[in-house]
Amino acid sequence: xxxxxxxxxxxxxxxxxxxLLAFMSWRLQLGVERRLLIAAVRSTVxxxxxxxxxxxxxxxxxxxxxxxxxxxxxxVAGFEILQRQKRRFCGPWGYGIGAxxxxxSSFSVLLLTLTVIIRVEPxxxxxxxxxxxxxxxxNTMSGAAIALDTLTRGAWDARGRIEARLLSGGTWNDAxxxxxxxxxxxxxxxxxxxxxxxxxxxxxxxxxxxxLAGSPPMEAAKYQLLMMFLISAGTGLGSMAAVWxxxxxxxDDRERLRLDRLRPxxxxx
Amino acid sequence: xxxxxxEALRPRVLAQVSLCVDSGELVFVSGPSGSGKxxxxxxxxxxxxxxGEVWLGAEARSAMLPAxxxxxxxxxxxxxxxxxxxxxxxxxxxxxxxxxxxxPPPSGLPALLSALGFEPDxxxxxxxRLSTGERQRLALARLLAQNPEALLLDEATANLDPSNxxxxxxxxxxxxxxxxxxxxxxxxxxxxxxxxxxxQFGIHDGRLAAIT
Numbered sequence: 181x182x183x184x185x186x187x188x189x190x191x192x193x194x195x196x197x198x199x200l201l202a203f204m205s206w207r208l209q210l211g212v213e214r215r216l217l218i219a220a221v222r223s224t225v226x227x228x229x230x231x232x233x234x235x236x237x238x239x240x241x242x243x244x245x246x247x248x249x250x251x252x253x254x255x256v257a258g259f260e261i262l263q264r265q266k267r268r269f270c271g272p273w274g275y276g277i278g279a280x281x282x283x284x285s286s287f288s289v290l291l292l293t294l295t296v297i298i299r300v301e302p303x304x305x306x307x308x309x310x311x312x313x314x315x316x317x318x319n320t321m322s323g324a325a326i327a328l329d330t331l332t333r334g335a336w337d338a339r340g341r342i343e344a345r346l347l348s349g350g351t352w353n354d355a356x357x358x359x360x361x362x363x364x365x366x367x368x369x370x371x372x373x374x375x376x377x378x379x380x381x382x383x384x385x386x387x388x389x390x391x392l393a394g395s396p397p398m399e400a401a402k403y404q405l406l407m408m409f410l411i412s413a414g415t416g417l418g419s420m421a422a423v424w425x426x427x428x429x430x431x432d433d434r435e436r437l438r439l440d441r442l443r444p445x446x447x448x449x
Numbered sequence: 450x451x452x453x454x455x456e457a458l459r460p461r462v463l464a465q466v467s468l469c470v471d472s473g474e475l476v477f478v479s480g481p482s483g484s485g486k487x488x489x490x491x492x493x494x495x496x497x498x499x500x501g502e503v504w505l506g507a508e509a510r511s512a513m514l515p516a517x518x519x520x521x522x523x524x525x526x527x528x529x530x531x532x533x534x535x536x537x538x539x540x541x542x543x544x545x546x547x548x549x550x551x552x553p554p555p556s557g558l559p560a561l562l563s564a565l566g567f568e569p570d571x572x573x574x575x576x577x578r579l580s581t582g583e584r585q586r587l588a589l590a591r592l593l594a595q596n597p598e599a600l601l602l603d604e605a606t607a608n609l610d611p612s613n614x615x616x617x618x619x620x621x622x623x624x625x626x627x628x629x630x631x632x633x634x635x636x637x638x639x640x641x642x643x644x645x646x647x648x649q650f651g652i653h654d655g656r657l658a659a660i661t
Contacts, residue, residue: 349520
């Protein structure tokens with residue numbers, strides 16, 4: 181098997197399909213054509229840029245540049261978590277909780293993988309580090325965002341119940357336990373579902389990519405398995421950290437429920 | 450030791466409040482809706498951020514764990530919330546068989562429930578089936594089963610018919626007398642305040658003042 185190189189013309193054909201979809205959206209008055217086209221252009225620019233950046237990074241293996249790239253990815257992922265919150269925390273906490281929990285989970289799992297499982301030399305070799313980090317961050321981001329959103333919404337809606345538990349002599353920990361459990365579960369469900377249906381319904385994206393790029397299917401499957409395990413660990417850790425820090429932040433030192441630390445829904449900054 | 454002393458307490462929308470409720474004393478607070486009556490009680494129970502100190506006997510609130518404070522100074526909110534589906538789940542004393550320190554003796558809970566007009570099997574009822582009045586009475590039972598030394602009551606009889614209102618008033622009066630508990634009671638009902646007596650305070654323009 182050899183790698184079939186894509187020409188700009190091939191990509192243009194695929195892009196035509198997106199244009200067709202936008203046209204249909206306009207005719208049917210679905211109102212998403214603008215966003216669809218912008219998203220398509222964004223992904224084109226972003227992916228081509230990343231391709232260029234990675235090419236340069238791979239050529240040098242400079243730890244500082246790689247670190248900078250990793251930091252950039254983390255920063256963007258942090259903003260993405262913030263965007264997905266209906267009721268986010270006020271002030272630096274809104275960004276900090278998501279970014280910190282992602283940092284803890286993604287980077288610890290990444291280091292473990294590079295030094296113990298794949299054992300590349302040097303461990304920061306960008307060809308492994310950057311794609312692994314991207315997969316980890318992308319999935320941890322979704323998990324932590326869902327978990328945090330479930331937590332803050334749940335606390336907002338269940339104010340009466342939470343305070344009733346506090347009044348009955350419960351600690352903040354007792355009062356938020358149910359909601360915390362639901363939030364963690366919500367954060368973990370996507371990856372659990374992905375593992376359960378992997379290969380039956382769809383071939384996961386990474387495996388598809390490897391097979392299309394000419395890897396033997398068994399090798400692709402093994403790498404996919406590795407990624408899924410790492411992603412579940414990362415998502416689990418990230419969601420737990422986010423929910424733990426977030427639920428603590430919902431209460432103050434006198435164990436009062438502080439919904440005033442959440443921004444009202446819909447308001448920006 | 451049911452003496453409750455509010456010292457320079459500043460709940461939101463209210464001017465500084467200093468008030469002393471003696472052991473076994475009943476004090477009524479009234480005022481137009483939105484004047485901050487409930488906020489005052491919430492501040493005493495330490496549910497909202499505010500400044501000031503509250504004492505229970507010789508013990509300062511700030512020196513006590515919040516959970517312990519709220520167990521000893523029991524607040525009955527105007528609206529009762531339940532966090533699981535069965536009434537009995539909210540009475541840890543029923544499940545544990547009671548007898549531990551700080552909980553009433555095993556005979557306490559059925560007596561409490563029957564004083565409010567319930568059979569013991571109410572503990573198996575589903576919370577979703579309760580009427581507003583039943584919720585309110587059971588919330589009071591839940592609160593008293595926790596054996597608080599001071600009571601903060603927010604419209605404790607607002608949704609009750611006359612016979613149940615009388616039951617609740619008698620139960621609270623009995624509890625106050627037998628435990629020497631300080632009772633701070635927010636009530637809309639002038640007849641109730643006149644009937645039960647006690648010192649009266651009103652809130653006007655954000656100030657708590659004695660009504661003479």
